[in-house]
Amino acid sequence: xxxxxxxxxLQEEGRSARKRRAIMEAATGLFLRNGYQGTSMDEVAALxxxxxxxxxxxxxxxxxxxxxxxxxxxxxxxxxxxxxxxxADTENLEEDLGELARRYITxxxxxxTLQLRRLLIAEAGRFPAIARDYYQRAPGRTIDAFAxxxxxxxxxxxxRIDDPSGAAAQFAWLILSQPMDRAMFFADEQQYTxxxxxxxxxxxVRVFLAAYRT
Amino acid sequence: xxxxxxxxxLQEEGRSARKRRAIMEAATGLFLRNGYQGTSMDEVAALxxxxxxxxxxxxxxxxxxxxxxxxxxxxxxxxxxxxxxxxADTENLEEDLGELARRYITxxxxxxTLQLRRLLIAEAGRFPAIARDYYQRAPGRTIDAFAxxxxxxxxxxxxRIDDPSGAAAQFAWLILSQPMDRAMFFADEQQYTxxxxxxxxxxxVRVFLAAYRT
DNA sequence: TGGGTACTGGACTGTACAGTACTGAGTTGA
DNA sequence: TCAACTCAGTACTGTACAGTCCAGTACCCA
Numbered sequence: 001x002x003x004x005x006x007x008x009x010l011q012e013e014g015r016s017a018r019k020r021r022a023i024m025e026a027a028t029g030l031f032l033r034n035g036y037q038g039t040s041m042d043e044v045a046a047l048x049x050x051x052x053x054x055x056x057x058x059x060x061x062x063x064x065x066x067x068x069x070x071x072x073x074x075x076x077x078x079x080x081x082x083x084x085x086x087x088a089d090t091e092n093l094e095e096d097l098g099e100l101a102r103r104y105i106t107x108x109x110x111x112x113t114l115q116l117r118r119l120l121i122a123e124a125g126r127f128p129a130i131a132r133d134y135y136q137r138a139p140g141r142t143i144d145a146f147a148x149x150x151x152x153x154x155x156x157x158x159x160r161i162d163d164p165s166g167a168a169a170q171f172a173w174l175i176l177s178q179p180m181d182r183a184m185f186f187a188d189e190q191q192y193t194x195x196x197x198x199x200x201x202x203x204x205v206r207v208f209l210a211a212y213r214t
Numbered sequence: 215x216x217x218x219x220x221x222x223x224l225q226e227e228g229r230s231a232r233k234r235r236a237i238m239e240a241a242t243g244l245f246l247r248n249g250y251q252g253t254s255m256d257e258v259a260a261l262x263x264x265x266x267x268x269x270x271x272x273x274x275x276x277x278x279x280x281x282x283x284x285x286x287x288x289x290x291x292x293x294x295x296x297x298x299x300x301x302a303d304t305e306n307l308e309e310d311l312g313e314l315a316r317r318y319i320t321x322x323x324x325x326x327t328l329q330l331r332r333l334l335i336a337e338a339g340r341f342p343a344i345a346r347d348y349y350q351r352a353p354g355r356t357i358d359a360f361a362x363x364x365x366x367x368x369x370x371x372x373x374r375i376d377d378p379s380g381a382a383a384q385f386a387w388l389i390l391s392q393p394m395d396r397a398m399f400f401a402d403e404q405q406y407t408x409x410x411x412x413x414x415x416x417x418x419v420r421v422f423l424a425a426y427r428t
Numbered sequence: 429t430g431g432g433t434a435c436t437g438g439a440c441t442g443t444a445c446a447g448t449a450c451t452g453a454g455t456t457g458a
Numbered sequence: 459t460c461a462a463c464t465c466a467g468t469a470c471t472g473t474a475c476a477g478t479c480c481a482g483t484a485c486c487c488a
Binding site: 229247264265266267268271328 | 466467
């Protein structure tokens with residue numbers, strides 16, 4: 001893993017690596033906006049300011065390119081697990097959970113993440129493996145982290161929880177569902193202000209605590 | 215509205231109408247399974263056992279055919295509003311709400327509905343009007359019905375609710391989110407048994423009542 | 429400075445597909 | 459039974475696109 005090259009797009013990257021990055025950036029934008037079938041390799045090459053030949057030197061296939069793009073984009077989706085784990089030590093359940101929820105929704109309800117989600121749902125039939133992988137990685141890991149943390153909080157006597165996984169999923173969706181669902185159907189439009197998102201978070205936390213607080 | 219023709223696919227339909235129905239049925243299946251771009255007019259004609267000429271006699275365009283298909287499929291999505299409205303008179307809140315939730319999830323989490331949802335999300339970029347229309351019609355109307363009913367129950371002193379719409383959305387997604395989200399990413403596989411769905415419904419109702427019951 | 433590697437540009441192949449055109453056959457209604 | 463209509467079958471047009479090929483050019487390293 002040559003992280004240097006990834007984190008700093010400098011000149012010293014080498015020509016080949018630079019081209020490769022240009023291709024991936026172009027392809028990411030196009031795939032996210034226009035989908036798999038809606039994106040042509042000619043477009044990718046043109047937007048990356050690179051010849052088609054070069055595209056095919058770096059990626060054997062359109063499919064392989066798509067794969068690489070999705071994995072890259074999914075990796076960059078905010079990893080929330082650490083933040084969630086830290087919350088297990090809270091001394092102020094209600095306030096900290098509210099803060100956690102606000103950060104969670106702000107992280108997830110972002111154009112990039114939503115586009116990625118739409119794309120994966122759209123292509124779940126054609127690329128079941130990628131869809132499954134993403135599902136387990138992105139929402140799955142966070143919900144697992146919630147489950148762990150809730151279990152610890154139950155151990156500390158702060159929550160009353162039988163099924164931590166179920167409760168974690170309920171928590172996540174109580175917060176995210178409304179804006180997420182809407183965003184799935186309304187492709188482009190700017191949807192919610194931060195204040196809106198905070199309201200969803202707060203209402204979700206309120207309901208969750210009503211059901212699970214000791 | 216010649217409902218006769220729709221409800222009974224009899225011989226007396228007339229040749230032309232019969233063909234039209236065959237085309238729509240074939241196209242519905244193909245679009246739902248393979249998406250808009252993944253479906254060719256040749257396939258539609260072949261599956262409907264009809265010549266391409268005939269397809270284009272009934273539908274000027276691929277796009278227009280798609281439109282007709284979606285509207286037809288969306289209309290057949292279960293209308294739940296009456297059932298929800300009837301629940302406003304309940305004498306047994308917890309039990310009846312549980313029953314309502316179970317029916318709700320069983321109705322919504324069906325292959326057809328899920329495929330339609332996937333398709334619409336996938337094509338929301340290309341057909342924003344259709345996506346918007348469906349969004350307002352299918353989940354929207356049901357949630358509005360929940361909101362009305364919850365407001366009435368609040369009037370009867372059975373629930374404590376400030377924002378009926380928000381509470382209704384929370385209720386709907388508390389019940390549906392988990393299986394719905396999973397279904398979006400796992401295209402084909404049979405997912406949940408009725409017992410699983412009932413469990414989601416029951417858990418959702420439990421949390422909802424903990425937060426909103428007086 | 430020279431030699432190898434990577435890139436460019438554009439032409440090319442093969443295929444898939446939307447939509448049209450046309451001929452001949454079947455259907456329907458008077 | 460005849461005339462008008464509809465359909466099947468198929469061939470065709472035009473376009474878009476994935477992937478290849480090749481000749482020439484820029485870059486990089488010794």
